[in-house]
Amino acid sequence: MIKGKKILVVLPVSEGQKERLEEFADKSCFTYTSYKKATKKMAEEADIIIGNIDPDLLEYAKNLEWLQLNSAGADAYVKKGVLPEEVVLTNATGAYGPGVAEHMLAVLFSIQKKLHLYRDNQNQCEWQDEGEVMSLRGGCALIVGLGDIGLYFARLLRNFGYRVIGIKRRPGQVPQGVDELYTMEHLDELLPEADVIFSVLPETKATKNIFNAKRFREMKNSAVFLNAGRGSAVNTEDLCQALIAGEIYGAGLDVTDPEPLPSQHKLWNMKNVVITPHISGDFHHPATLYRIVDIAAGNLKRYCAGEPLMNVVDRETGYRK
Known part of the structure:
Protein backbone atom coordinates (compact mmCIF):
# COMPACT_ATOMS: atom_id res chain seq x y z
CA MET A 1 0.00 0.00 0.00
CA TYR A 96 -6.58 7.91 -27.40
CA GLY A 97 -6.34 5.49 -30.33
CA PRO A 98 -10.04 4.70 -30.77
CA GLY A 99 -11.33 8.21 -30.04
CA VAL A 100 -9.00 10.21 -32.28
CA ALA A 101 -8.62 7.66 -35.09
CA GLU A 102 -12.36 7.03 -35.47
CA HIS A 103 -13.07 10.77 -35.40
CA MET A 104 -10.51 11.53 -38.08
CA LEU A 105 -11.71 8.63 -40.24
CA ALA A 106 -15.20 10.17 -40.13
CA VAL A 107 -13.72 13.56 -41.07
CA LEU A 108 -11.85 11.97 -43.99
CA PHE A 109 -14.99 10.27 -45.28
CA SER A 110 -16.95 13.51 -44.94
CA ILE A 111 -14.41 15.29 -47.14
CA GLN A 112 -14.21 12.47 -49.67
CA LYS A 113 -18.01 12.32 -50.02
CA LYS A 114 -18.56 16.11 -49.62
CA LEU A 115 -20.94 15.52 -46.73
CA HIS A 116 -19.85 18.79 -45.12
CA LEU A 117 -20.97 20.66 -48.25
CA TYR A 118 -24.34 18.96 -48.21
CA ARG A 119 -24.72 19.84 -44.54
CA ASP A 120 -23.99 23.47 -45.42
CA ASN A 121 -26.60 23.26 -48.16
CA GLN A 122 -29.10 21.73 -45.74
CA ASN A 123 -28.60 24.63 -43.34
CA GLN A 124 -29.41 26.99 -46.22
CA CYS A 125 -32.36 24.84 -47.40
CA GLU A 126 -30.62 24.38 -50.76
CA TRP A 127 -31.23 21.32 -52.97
CA GLN A 128 -27.91 21.34 -54.83
CA ASP A 129 -25.68 18.71 -56.45
CA GLU A 130 -22.04 19.15 -55.40
CA GLY A 131 -20.66 16.92 -58.14
CA GLU A 132 -18.03 14.19 -58.25
CA VAL A 133 -16.79 12.53 -55.06
CA MET A 134 -13.93 10.22 -54.13
CA SER A 135 -14.07 6.51 -53.45
CA LEU A 136 -13.62 5.45 -49.85
CA ARG A 137 -11.58 2.47 -50.95
CA GLY A 138 -7.95 2.13 -51.89
CA GLY A 139 -5.16 4.63 -52.22
CA CYS A 140 -2.05 5.31 -50.19
CA ALA A 141 -2.08 6.77 -46.68
CA LEU A 142 0.97 8.35 -45.04
CA ILE A 143 0.77 8.51 -41.25
CA VAL A 144 3.30 10.93 -39.76
CA GLY A 145 3.68 10.02 -36.09
CA LEU A 146 3.00 6.30 -35.87
CA GLY A 147 2.08 5.95 -32.20
CA ASP A 148 -1.08 4.48 -30.69
CA ILE A 149 -3.40 6.84 -32.60
CA GLY A 150 -1.56 6.43 -35.88
CA LEU A 151 -1.57 2.64 -35.60
CA TYR A 152 -5.29 2.54 -34.81
CA PHE A 153 -5.96 4.78 -37.81
CA ALA A 154 -3.78 2.56 -40.00
CA ARG A 155 -5.77 -0.53 -39.06
CA LEU A 156 -9.05 1.23 -39.79
CA LEU A 157 -7.81 2.26 -43.23
CA ARG A 158 -6.61 -1.24 -44.03
CA ASN A 159 -10.26 -2.32 -43.88
CA PHE A 160 -10.80 -0.05 -46.89
CA GLY A 161 -7.94 -1.40 -48.94
CA TYR A 162 -5.40 1.33 -48.28
CA ARG A 163 -1.67 0.85 -48.57
CA VAL A 164 -0.34 2.36 -45.34
CA ILE A 165 3.06 3.98 -44.87
CA GLY A 166 4.14 5.03 -41.40
CA ILE A 167 6.77 7.51 -40.24
CA LYS A 168 8.39 7.32 -36.79
CA ARG A 169 11.29 9.10 -35.13
CA ARG A 170 13.29 5.91 -34.81
CA PRO A 171 13.53 2.88 -37.11
CA GLY A 172 12.08 -0.42 -35.97
CA GLN A 173 10.04 -3.40 -37.01
CA VAL A 174 7.07 -2.73 -39.28
CA PRO A 175 4.00 -3.09 -37.03
CA GLN A 176 0.95 -5.11 -37.95
CA GLY A 177 -1.46 -3.07 -40.05
CA VAL A 178 1.32 -1.04 -41.69
CA ASP A 179 2.89 -1.87 -45.07
CA GLU A 180 6.07 0.22 -44.86
CA LEU A 181 7.88 2.11 -42.10
CA TYR A 182 10.31 5.03 -42.45
CA THR A 183 11.84 7.79 -40.36
CA MET A 184 11.30 11.55 -40.71
CA GLU A 185 14.25 11.95 -43.09
CA HIS A 186 12.11 10.29 -45.77
CA LEU A 187 9.11 12.62 -45.43
CA ASP A 188 9.77 14.64 -48.60
CA GLU A 189 10.13 11.61 -50.84
CA LEU A 190 6.97 9.98 -49.42
CA LEU A 191 4.58 12.95 -49.61
CA PRO A 192 4.10 12.75 -53.41
CA GLU A 193 2.88 9.13 -53.07
CA ALA A 194 0.13 9.76 -50.54
CA ASP A 195 -3.58 10.24 -51.16
CA VAL A 196 -4.14 10.82 -47.45
CA ILE A 197 -1.59 12.44 -45.11
CA PHE A 198 -2.38 12.14 -41.40
CA SER A 199 -0.26 14.15 -38.93
CA VAL A 200 -0.30 12.98 -35.33
CA LEU A 201 2.81 14.89 -34.26
CA PRO A 202 3.28 16.41 -30.80
CA GLU A 203 4.49 19.96 -30.26
CA THR A 204 8.28 20.06 -30.17
CA LYS A 205 11.00 22.27 -31.62
CA ALA A 206 11.55 19.66 -34.33
CA THR A 207 7.91 19.48 -35.41
CA LYS A 208 7.04 23.21 -35.55
CA ASN A 209 5.85 24.21 -39.06
CA ILE A 210 6.99 20.87 -40.47
CA PHE A 211 4.05 21.09 -42.88
CA ASN A 212 4.77 24.25 -44.82
CA ALA A 213 4.46 25.67 -48.34
CA LYS A 214 7.25 23.46 -49.69
CA ARG A 215 5.67 20.30 -48.34
CA PHE A 216 2.15 21.15 -49.46
CA ARG A 217 3.55 21.61 -52.97
CA GLU A 218 5.03 18.11 -52.74
CA MET A 219 1.59 16.59 -52.11
CA LYS A 220 -0.81 15.45 -54.83
CA ASN A 221 -3.45 18.02 -55.77
CA SER A 222 -5.95 15.23 -54.97
CA ALA A 223 -4.51 14.64 -51.47
CA VAL A 224 -6.44 15.09 -48.24
CA PHE A 225 -4.39 16.43 -45.32
CA LEU A 226 -5.50 15.56 -41.77
CA ASN A 227 -4.13 16.90 -38.50
CA ALA A 228 -5.01 15.61 -35.04
CA GLY A 229 -1.62 16.04 -33.36
CA ARG A 230 -0.78 19.68 -32.67
CA GLY A 231 -1.66 22.73 -34.73
CA SER A 232 1.91 24.00 -34.46
CA ALA A 233 3.08 21.25 -36.86
CA VAL A 234 1.35 23.20 -39.65
CA ASN A 235 2.10 26.66 -41.01
CA THR A 236 -1.52 27.81 -41.15
CA GLU A 237 -1.01 30.54 -43.74
CA ASP A 238 0.82 28.09 -46.01
CA LEU A 239 -2.04 25.60 -45.60
CA CYS A 240 -4.57 28.27 -46.55
CA GLN A 241 -2.63 29.19 -49.66
CA ALA A 242 -2.26 25.52 -50.66
CA LEU A 243 -6.03 25.04 -50.32
CA ILE A 244 -6.83 28.21 -52.27
CA ALA A 245 -4.36 27.31 -55.04
CA GLY A 246 -5.66 23.74 -55.30
CA GLU A 247 -2.28 22.28 -54.38
CA ILE A 248 -4.19 19.81 -52.16
CA TYR A 249 -7.81 18.67 -52.36
CA GLY A 250 -8.86 19.35 -48.78
CA ALA A 251 -7.99 19.34 -45.10
CA GLY A 252 -9.53 17.89 -41.96
CA LEU A 253 -8.35 19.66 -38.81
CA ASP A 254 -9.08 18.83 -35.19
CA VAL A 255 -6.21 21.12 -34.14
CA THR A 256 -5.16 24.52 -35.45
CA ASP A 257 -2.58 27.23 -34.93
CA PRO A 258 -3.69 29.51 -33.34
CA GLU A 259 -6.12 27.69 -31.09
CA PRO A 260 -8.96 28.44 -30.61
CA LEU A 261 -9.16 29.52 -34.24
CA PRO A 262 -10.31 33.19 -34.34
CA SER A 263 -13.88 33.63 -35.58
CA GLN A 264 -12.76 35.82 -38.49
CA HIS A 265 -10.04 33.43 -39.72
CA LYS A 266 -10.32 32.56 -43.41
CA LEU A 267 -10.04 28.81 -42.72
CA TRP A 268 -13.63 28.83 -41.40
CA ASN A 269 -15.05 29.78 -44.78
CA MET A 270 -13.09 27.42 -47.01
CA LYS A 271 -15.33 24.85 -48.67
CA ASN A 272 -12.60 22.19 -48.78
CA VAL A 273 -11.90 22.21 -45.02
CA VAL A 274 -13.58 20.40 -42.12
CA ILE A 275 -12.72 21.83 -38.68
CA THR A 276 -13.53 20.43 -35.25
CA PRO A 277 -12.47 22.23 -32.02
CA HIS A 278 -9.75 19.88 -30.66
CA ILE A 279 -12.31 17.43 -29.29
CA SER A 280 -11.33 14.08 -30.82
CA GLY A 281 -8.95 13.39 -27.92
CA ASP A 282 -11.31 14.52 -25.18
CA PHE A 283 -13.50 12.18 -23.11
CA HIS A 284 -16.31 12.00 -25.70
Missing part, protein backbone atom coordinates in the same frame (compact mmCIF):
# COMPACT_ATOMS: atom_id res chain seq x y z
CA ILE A 2 1.06 3.61 -0.58
CA LYS A 3 1.31 5.05 2.91
CA GLY A 4 0.85 8.69 3.75
CA LYS A 5 0.66 9.99 0.17
CA LYS A 6 -1.85 12.64 -0.80
CA ILE A 7 -3.17 11.95 -4.29
CA LEU A 8 -5.05 14.59 -6.26
CA VAL A 9 -7.17 13.30 -9.15
CA VAL A 10 -8.14 15.86 -11.78
CA LEU A 11 -10.42 13.62 -13.84
CA PRO A 12 -14.21 13.10 -14.21
CA VAL A 13 -14.04 9.55 -12.86
CA SER A 14 -16.98 7.33 -11.90
CA GLU A 15 -17.30 5.53 -8.56
CA GLY A 16 -16.05 2.34 -10.18
CA GLN A 17 -13.04 4.14 -11.61
CA LYS A 18 -12.27 5.63 -8.20
CA GLU A 19 -12.19 2.11 -6.78
CA ARG A 20 -9.82 1.08 -9.57
CA LEU A 21 -7.45 3.93 -8.69
CA GLU A 22 -7.72 3.37 -4.94
CA GLU A 23 -6.92 -0.34 -5.13
CA PHE A 24 -3.29 0.28 -4.19
CA ALA A 25 -3.71 3.25 -1.85
CA ASP A 26 -5.76 4.16 1.18
CA LYS A 27 -8.93 6.03 0.21
CA SER A 28 -8.23 8.87 2.65
CA CYS A 29 -5.27 9.85 0.50
CA PHE A 30 -7.45 10.81 -2.48
CA THR A 31 -8.99 14.16 -3.43
CA TYR A 32 -11.14 14.33 -6.55
CA THR A 33 -11.68 17.53 -8.50
CA SER A 34 -11.70 18.97 -12.03
CA TYR A 35 -9.34 21.16 -14.01
CA LYS A 36 -11.41 24.28 -13.29
CA LYS A 37 -11.98 23.50 -9.60
CA ALA A 38 -8.43 22.52 -8.64
CA THR A 39 -7.02 25.01 -6.15
CA LYS A 40 -3.66 26.28 -4.97
CA LYS A 41 -4.21 24.48 -1.62
CA MET A 42 -4.89 21.17 -3.39
CA ALA A 43 -1.68 21.55 -5.38
CA GLU A 44 0.31 22.45 -2.27
CA GLU A 45 -0.79 19.29 -0.48
CA ALA A 46 -0.41 16.79 -3.32
CA ASP A 47 2.37 14.20 -3.46
CA ILE A 48 0.89 12.72 -6.64
CA ILE A 49 -1.39 14.33 -9.22
CA ILE A 50 -3.37 12.26 -11.71
CA GLY A 51 -4.76 14.36 -14.55
CA ASN A 52 -3.93 17.60 -16.34
CA ILE A 53 -3.88 20.24 -13.64
CA ASP A 54 -3.49 23.91 -14.60
CA PRO A 55 0.31 24.29 -15.13
CA ASP A 56 0.20 27.63 -13.27
CA LEU A 57 -0.74 25.78 -10.05
CA LEU A 58 2.35 23.58 -10.19
CA GLU A 59 4.59 26.31 -8.77
CA TYR A 60 2.80 25.69 -5.45
CA ALA A 61 3.16 21.89 -5.61
CA LYS A 62 6.30 21.74 -3.50
CA ASN A 63 5.62 18.16 -2.33
CA LEU A 64 4.94 16.76 -5.78
CA GLU A 65 6.76 13.55 -6.66
CA TRP A 66 4.90 12.39 -9.76
CA LEU A 67 2.47 13.90 -12.27
CA GLN A 68 0.41 11.49 -14.38
CA LEU A 69 -1.16 13.36 -17.28
CA ASN A 70 -4.45 12.39 -18.86
CA SER A 71 -3.16 13.61 -22.24
CA ALA A 72 -0.61 12.10 -24.61
CA GLY A 73 0.81 15.56 -25.36
CA ALA A 74 2.92 17.07 -22.60
CA ASP A 75 3.98 20.35 -24.22
CA ALA A 76 2.56 22.61 -21.49
CA TYR A 77 4.34 20.62 -18.78
CA VAL A 78 7.82 20.19 -20.28
CA LYS A 79 8.44 23.94 -20.56
CA LYS A 80 11.33 25.15 -18.45
CA GLY A 81 10.32 26.04 -14.91
CA VAL A 82 6.94 24.30 -14.92
CA LEU A 83 8.06 21.09 -13.19
CA PRO A 84 11.22 20.50 -11.13
CA GLU A 85 13.51 17.90 -12.71
CA GLU A 86 13.03 15.49 -9.81
CA VAL A 87 9.28 15.23 -10.45
CA VAL A 88 8.46 12.22 -12.62
CA LEU A 89 6.21 13.12 -15.55
CA THR A 90 4.14 10.41 -17.27
CA ASN A 91 1.57 10.75 -20.03
CA ALA A 92 -1.48 8.84 -21.29
CA THR A 93 -0.05 7.52 -24.54
CA GLY A 94 -2.17 4.53 -25.47
CA ALA A 95 -5.51 5.97 -24.33
CA HIS A 285 -15.43 8.47 -26.85
CA PRO A 286 -16.47 6.00 -24.09
CA ALA A 287 -13.20 4.06 -24.30
CA THR A 288 -10.91 7.03 -23.66
CA LEU A 289 -11.45 7.65 -19.94
CA TYR A 290 -11.38 3.92 -19.20
CA ARG A 291 -8.02 3.65 -20.92
CA ILE A 292 -6.64 6.67 -19.02
CA VAL A 293 -7.75 5.20 -15.69
CA ASP A 294 -6.15 1.86 -16.60
CA ILE A 295 -2.84 3.60 -17.38
CA ALA A 296 -2.97 5.61 -14.13
CA ALA A 297 -3.97 2.58 -12.03
CA GLY A 298 -1.20 0.49 -13.57
CA ASN A 299 1.31 3.19 -12.73
CA LEU A 300 -0.02 3.47 -9.17
CA LYS A 301 0.58 -0.26 -8.80
CA ARG A 302 4.14 0.16 -10.08
CA TYR A 303 4.72 3.18 -7.85
CA CYS A 304 3.54 1.15 -4.87
CA ALA A 305 5.92 -1.68 -5.74
CA GLY A 306 8.84 0.66 -6.35
CA GLU A 307 8.94 -0.32 -10.02
CA PRO A 308 9.70 2.00 -12.97
CA LEU A 309 6.63 3.84 -14.24
CA MET A 310 5.25 3.45 -17.76
CA ASN A 311 4.94 6.34 -20.24
CA VAL A 312 7.66 8.48 -18.66
CA VAL A 313 8.05 11.66 -20.73
CA ASP A 314 11.41 12.82 -22.06
CA ARG A 315 11.51 16.51 -21.07
CA GLU A 316 13.67 17.42 -24.07
CA THR A 317 11.57 15.87 -26.83
CA GLY A 318 8.10 15.84 -25.25
CA TYR A 319 7.71 12.22 -26.32
CA ARG A 320 7.38 9.13 -24.19
CA LYS A 321 10.84 7.69 -23.54
Whole structure:
Protein backbone atom coordinates (compact mmCIF):
# COMPACT_ATOMS: atom_id res chain seq x y z
CA MET A 1 0.00 0.00 0.00
CA ILE A 2 1.06 3.61 -0.58
CA LYS A 3 1.31 5.05 2.91
CA GLY A 4 0.85 8.69 3.75
CA LYS A 5 0.66 9.99 0.17
CA LYS A 6 -1.85 12.64 -0.80
CA ILE A 7 -3.17 11.95 -4.29
CA LEU A 8 -5.05 14.59 -6.26
CA VAL A 9 -7.17 13.30 -9.15
CA VAL A 10 -8.14 15.86 -11.78
CA LEU A 11 -10.42 13.62 -13.84
CA PRO A 12 -14.21 13.10 -14.21
CA VAL A 13 -14.04 9.55 -12.86
CA SER A 14 -16.98 7.33 -11.90
CA GLU A 15 -17.30 5.53 -8.56
CA GLY A 16 -16.05 2.34 -10.18
CA GLN A 17 -13.04 4.14 -11.61
CA LYS A 18 -12.27 5.63 -8.20
CA GLU A 19 -12.19 2.11 -6.78
CA ARG A 20 -9.82 1.08 -9.57
CA LEU A 21 -7.45 3.93 -8.69
CA GLU A 22 -7.72 3.37 -4.94
CA GLU A 23 -6.92 -0.34 -5.13
CA PHE A 24 -3.29 0.28 -4.19
CA ALA A 25 -3.71 3.25 -1.85
CA ASP A 26 -5.76 4.16 1.18
CA LYS A 27 -8.93 6.03 0.21
CA SER A 28 -8.23 8.87 2.65
CA CYS A 29 -5.27 9.85 0.50
CA PHE A 30 -7.45 10.81 -2.48
CA THR A 31 -8.99 14.16 -3.43
CA TYR A 32 -11.14 14.33 -6.55
CA THR A 33 -11.68 17.53 -8.50
CA SER A 34 -11.70 18.97 -12.03
CA TYR A 35 -9.34 21.16 -14.01
CA LYS A 36 -11.41 24.28 -13.29
CA LYS A 37 -11.98 23.50 -9.60
CA ALA A 38 -8.43 22.52 -8.64
CA THR A 39 -7.02 25.01 -6.15
CA LYS A 40 -3.66 26.28 -4.97
CA LYS A 41 -4.21 24.48 -1.62
CA MET A 42 -4.89 21.17 -3.39
CA ALA A 43 -1.68 21.55 -5.38
CA GLU A 44 0.31 22.45 -2.27
CA GLU A 45 -0.79 19.29 -0.48
CA ALA A 46 -0.41 16.79 -3.32
CA ASP A 47 2.37 14.20 -3.46
CA ILE A 48 0.89 12.72 -6.64
CA ILE A 49 -1.39 14.33 -9.22
CA ILE A 50 -3.37 12.26 -11.71
CA GLY A 51 -4.76 14.36 -14.55
CA ASN A 52 -3.93 17.60 -16.34
CA ILE A 53 -3.88 20.24 -13.64
CA ASP A 54 -3.49 23.91 -14.60
CA PRO A 55 0.31 24.29 -15.13
CA ASP A 56 0.20 27.63 -13.27
CA LEU A 57 -0.74 25.78 -10.05
CA LEU A 58 2.35 23.58 -10.19
CA GLU A 59 4.59 26.31 -8.77
CA TYR A 60 2.80 25.69 -5.45
CA ALA A 61 3.16 21.89 -5.61
CA LYS A 62 6.30 21.74 -3.50
CA ASN A 63 5.62 18.16 -2.33
CA LEU A 64 4.94 16.76 -5.78
CA GLU A 65 6.76 13.55 -6.66
CA TRP A 66 4.90 12.39 -9.76
CA LEU A 67 2.47 13.90 -12.27
CA GLN A 68 0.41 11.49 -14.38
CA LEU A 69 -1.16 13.36 -17.28
CA ASN A 70 -4.45 12.39 -18.86
CA SER A 71 -3.16 13.61 -22.24
CA ALA A 72 -0.61 12.10 -24.61
CA GLY A 73 0.81 15.56 -25.36
CA ALA A 74 2.92 17.07 -22.60
CA ASP A 75 3.98 20.35 -24.22
CA ALA A 76 2.56 22.61 -21.49
CA TYR A 77 4.34 20.62 -18.78
CA VAL A 78 7.82 20.19 -20.28
CA LYS A 79 8.44 23.94 -20.56
CA LYS A 80 11.33 25.15 -18.45
CA GLY A 81 10.32 26.04 -14.91
CA VAL A 82 6.94 24.30 -14.92
CA LEU A 83 8.06 21.09 -13.19
CA PRO A 84 11.22 20.50 -11.13
CA GLU A 85 13.51 17.90 -12.71
CA GLU A 86 13.03 15.49 -9.81
CA VAL A 87 9.28 15.23 -10.45
CA VAL A 88 8.46 12.22 -12.62
CA LEU A 89 6.21 13.12 -15.55
CA THR A 90 4.14 10.41 -17.27
CA ASN A 91 1.57 10.75 -20.03
CA ALA A 92 -1.48 8.84 -21.29
CA THR A 93 -0.05 7.52 -24.54
CA GLY A 94 -2.17 4.53 -25.47
CA ALA A 95 -5.51 5.97 -24.33
CA TYR A 96 -6.58 7.91 -27.40
CA GLY A 97 -6.34 5.49 -30.33
CA PRO A 98 -10.04 4.70 -30.77
CA GLY A 99 -11.33 8.21 -30.04
CA VAL A 100 -9.00 10.21 -32.28
CA ALA A 101 -8.62 7.66 -35.09
CA GLU A 102 -12.36 7.03 -35.47
CA HIS A 103 -13.07 10.77 -35.40
CA MET A 104 -10.51 11.53 -38.08
CA LEU A 105 -11.71 8.63 -40.24
CA ALA A 106 -15.20 10.17 -40.13
CA VAL A 107 -13.72 13.56 -41.07
CA LEU A 108 -11.85 11.97 -43.99
CA PHE A 109 -14.99 10.27 -45.28
CA SER A 110 -16.95 13.51 -44.94
CA ILE A 111 -14.41 15.29 -47.14
CA GLN A 112 -14.21 12.47 -49.67
CA LYS A 113 -18.01 12.32 -50.02
CA LYS A 114 -18.56 16.11 -49.62
CA LEU A 115 -20.94 15.52 -46.73
CA HIS A 116 -19.85 18.79 -45.12
CA LEU A 117 -20.97 20.66 -48.25
CA TYR A 118 -24.34 18.96 -48.21
CA ARG A 119 -24.72 19.84 -44.54
CA ASP A 120 -23.99 23.47 -45.42
CA ASN A 121 -26.60 23.26 -48.16
CA GLN A 122 -29.10 21.73 -45.74
CA ASN A 123 -28.60 24.63 -43.34
CA GLN A 124 -29.41 26.99 -46.22
CA CYS A 125 -32.36 24.84 -47.40
CA GLU A 126 -30.62 24.38 -50.76
CA TRP A 127 -31.23 21.32 -52.97
CA GLN A 128 -27.91 21.34 -54.83
CA ASP A 129 -25.68 18.71 -56.45
CA GLU A 130 -22.04 19.15 -55.40
CA GLY A 131 -20.66 16.92 -58.14
CA GLU A 132 -18.03 14.19 -58.25
CA VAL A 133 -16.79 12.53 -55.06
CA MET A 134 -13.93 10.22 -54.13
CA SER A 135 -14.07 6.51 -53.45
CA LEU A 136 -13.62 5.45 -49.85
CA ARG A 137 -11.58 2.47 -50.95
CA GLY A 138 -7.95 2.13 -51.89
CA GLY A 139 -5.16 4.63 -52.22
CA CYS A 140 -2.05 5.31 -50.19
CA ALA A 141 -2.08 6.77 -46.68
CA LEU A 142 0.97 8.35 -45.04
CA ILE A 143 0.77 8.51 -41.25
CA VAL A 144 3.30 10.93 -39.76
CA GLY A 145 3.68 10.02 -36.09
CA LEU A 146 3.00 6.30 -35.87
CA GLY A 147 2.08 5.95 -32.20
CA ASP A 148 -1.08 4.48 -30.69
CA ILE A 149 -3.40 6.84 -32.60
CA GLY A 150 -1.56 6.43 -35.88
CA LEU A 151 -1.57 2.64 -35.60
CA TYR A 152 -5.29 2.54 -34.81
CA PHE A 153 -5.96 4.78 -37.81
CA ALA A 154 -3.78 2.56 -40.00
CA ARG A 155 -5.77 -0.53 -39.06
CA LEU A 156 -9.05 1.23 -39.79
CA LEU A 157 -7.81 2.26 -43.23
CA ARG A 158 -6.61 -1.24 -44.03
CA ASN A 159 -10.26 -2.32 -43.88
CA PHE A 160 -10.80 -0.05 -46.89
CA GLY A 161 -7.94 -1.40 -48.94
CA TYR A 162 -5.40 1.33 -48.28
CA ARG A 163 -1.67 0.85 -48.57
CA VAL A 164 -0.34 2.36 -45.34
CA ILE A 165 3.06 3.98 -44.87
CA GLY A 166 4.14 5.03 -41.40
CA ILE A 167 6.77 7.51 -40.24
CA LYS A 168 8.39 7.32 -36.79
CA ARG A 169 11.29 9.10 -35.13
CA ARG A 170 13.29 5.91 -34.81
CA PRO A 171 13.53 2.88 -37.11
CA GLY A 172 12.08 -0.42 -35.97
CA GLN A 173 10.04 -3.40 -37.01
CA VAL A 174 7.07 -2.73 -39.28
CA PRO A 175 4.00 -3.09 -37.03
CA GLN A 176 0.95 -5.11 -37.95
CA GLY A 177 -1.46 -3.07 -40.05
CA VAL A 178 1.32 -1.04 -41.69
CA ASP A 179 2.89 -1.87 -45.07
CA GLU A 180 6.07 0.22 -44.86
CA LEU A 181 7.88 2.11 -42.10
CA TYR A 182 10.31 5.03 -42.45
CA THR A 183 11.84 7.79 -40.36
CA MET A 184 11.30 11.55 -40.71
CA GLU A 185 14.25 11.95 -43.09
CA HIS A 186 12.11 10.29 -45.77
CA LEU A 187 9.11 12.62 -45.43
CA ASP A 188 9.77 14.64 -48.60
CA GLU A 189 10.13 11.61 -50.84
CA LEU A 190 6.97 9.98 -49.42
CA LEU A 191 4.58 12.95 -49.61
CA PRO A 192 4.10 12.75 -53.41
CA GLU A 193 2.88 9.13 -53.07
CA ALA A 194 0.13 9.76 -50.54
CA ASP A 195 -3.58 10.24 -51.16
CA VAL A 196 -4.14 10.82 -47.45
CA ILE A 197 -1.59 12.44 -45.11
CA PHE A 198 -2.38 12.14 -41.40
CA SER A 199 -0.26 14.15 -38.93
CA VAL A 200 -0.30 12.98 -35.33
CA LEU A 201 2.81 14.89 -34.26
CA PRO A 202 3.28 16.41 -30.80
CA GLU A 203 4.49 19.96 -30.26
CA THR A 204 8.28 20.06 -30.17
CA LYS A 205 11.00 22.27 -31.62
CA ALA A 206 11.55 19.66 -34.33
CA THR A 207 7.91 19.48 -35.41
CA LYS A 208 7.04 23.21 -35.55
CA ASN A 209 5.85 24.21 -39.06
CA ILE A 210 6.99 20.87 -40.47
CA PHE A 211 4.05 21.09 -42.88
CA ASN A 212 4.77 24.25 -44.82
CA ALA A 213 4.46 25.67 -48.34
CA LYS A 214 7.25 23.46 -49.69
CA ARG A 215 5.67 20.30 -48.34
CA PHE A 216 2.15 21.15 -49.46
CA ARG A 217 3.55 21.61 -52.97
CA GLU A 218 5.03 18.11 -52.74
CA MET A 219 1.59 16.59 -52.11
CA LYS A 220 -0.81 15.45 -54.83
CA ASN A 221 -3.45 18.02 -55.77
CA SER A 222 -5.95 15.23 -54.97
CA ALA A 223 -4.51 14.64 -51.47
CA VAL A 224 -6.44 15.09 -48.24
CA PHE A 225 -4.39 16.43 -45.32
CA LEU A 226 -5.50 15.56 -41.77
CA ASN A 227 -4.13 16.90 -38.50
CA ALA A 228 -5.01 15.61 -35.04
CA GLY A 229 -1.62 16.04 -33.36
CA ARG A 230 -0.78 19.68 -32.67
CA GLY A 231 -1.66 22.73 -34.73
CA SER A 232 1.91 24.00 -34.46
CA ALA A 233 3.08 21.25 -36.86
CA VAL A 234 1.35 23.20 -39.65
CA ASN A 235 2.10 26.66 -41.01
CA THR A 236 -1.52 27.81 -41.15
CA GLU A 237 -1.01 30.54 -43.74
CA ASP A 238 0.82 28.09 -46.01
CA LEU A 239 -2.04 25.60 -45.60
CA CYS A 240 -4.57 28.27 -46.55
CA GLN A 241 -2.63 29.19 -49.66
CA ALA A 242 -2.26 25.52 -50.66
CA LEU A 243 -6.03 25.04 -50.32
CA ILE A 244 -6.83 28.21 -52.27
CA ALA A 245 -4.36 27.31 -55.04
CA GLY A 246 -5.66 23.74 -55.30
CA GLU A 247 -2.28 22.28 -54.38
CA ILE A 248 -4.19 19.81 -52.16
CA TYR A 249 -7.81 18.67 -52.36
CA GLY A 250 -8.86 19.35 -48.78
CA ALA A 251 -7.99 19.34 -45.10
CA GLY A 252 -9.53 17.89 -41.96
CA LEU A 253 -8.35 19.66 -38.81
CA ASP A 254 -9.08 18.83 -35.19
CA VAL A 255 -6.21 21.12 -34.14
CA THR A 256 -5.16 24.52 -35.45
CA ASP A 257 -2.58 27.23 -34.93
CA PRO A 258 -3.69 29.51 -33.34
CA GLU A 259 -6.12 27.69 -31.09
CA PRO A 260 -8.96 28.44 -30.61
CA LEU A 261 -9.16 29.52 -34.24
CA PRO A 262 -10.31 33.19 -34.34
CA SER A 263 -13.88 33.63 -35.58
CA GLN A 264 -12.76 35.82 -38.49
CA HIS A 265 -10.04 33.43 -39.72
CA LYS A 266 -10.32 32.56 -43.41
CA LEU A 267 -10.04 28.81 -42.72
CA TRP A 268 -13.63 28.83 -41.40
CA ASN A 269 -15.05 29.78 -44.78
CA MET A 270 -13.09 27.42 -47.01
CA LYS A 271 -15.33 24.85 -48.67
CA ASN A 272 -12.60 22.19 -48.78
CA VAL A 273 -11.90 22.21 -45.02
CA VAL A 274 -13.58 20.40 -42.12
CA ILE A 275 -12.72 21.83 -38.68
CA THR A 276 -13.53 20.43 -35.25
CA PRO A 277 -12.47 22.23 -32.02
CA HIS A 278 -9.75 19.88 -30.66
CA ILE A 279 -12.31 17.43 -29.29
CA SER A 280 -11.33 14.08 -30.82
CA GLY A 281 -8.95 13.39 -27.92
CA ASP A 282 -11.31 14.52 -25.18
CA PHE A 283 -13.50 12.18 -23.11
CA HIS A 284 -16.31 12.00 -25.70
CA HIS A 285 -15.43 8.47 -26.85
CA PRO A 286 -16.47 6.00 -24.09
CA ALA A 287 -13.20 4.06 -24.30
CA THR A 288 -10.91 7.03 -23.66
CA LEU A 289 -11.45 7.65 -19.94
CA TYR A 290 -11.38 3.92 -19.20
CA ARG A 291 -8.02 3.65 -20.92
CA ILE A 292 -6.64 6.67 -19.02
CA VAL A 293 -7.75 5.20 -15.69
CA ASP A 294 -6.15 1.86 -16.60
CA ILE A 295 -2.84 3.60 -17.38
CA ALA A 296 -2.97 5.61 -14.13
CA ALA A 297 -3.97 2.58 -12.03
CA GLY A 298 -1.20 0.49 -13.57
CA ASN A 299 1.31 3.19 -12.73
CA LEU A 300 -0.02 3.47 -9.17
CA LYS A 301 0.58 -0.26 -8.80
CA ARG A 302 4.14 0.16 -10.08
CA TYR A 303 4.72 3.18 -7.85
CA CYS A 304 3.54 1.15 -4.87
CA ALA A 305 5.92 -1.68 -5.74
CA GLY A 306 8.84 0.66 -6.35
CA GLU A 307 8.94 -0.32 -10.02
CA PRO A 308 9.70 2.00 -12.97
CA LEU A 309 6.63 3.84 -14.24
CA MET A 310 5.25 3.45 -17.76
CA ASN A 311 4.94 6.34 -20.24
CA VAL A 312 7.66 8.48 -18.66
CA VAL A 313 8.05 11.66 -20.73
CA ASP A 314 11.41 12.82 -22.06
CA ARG A 315 11.51 16.51 -21.07
CA GLU A 316 13.67 17.42 -24.07
CA THR A 317 11.57 15.87 -26.83
CA GLY A 318 8.10 15.84 -25.25
CA TYR A 319 7.71 12.22 -26.32
CA ARG A 320 7.38 9.13 -24.19
CA LYS A 321 10.84 7.69 -23.54
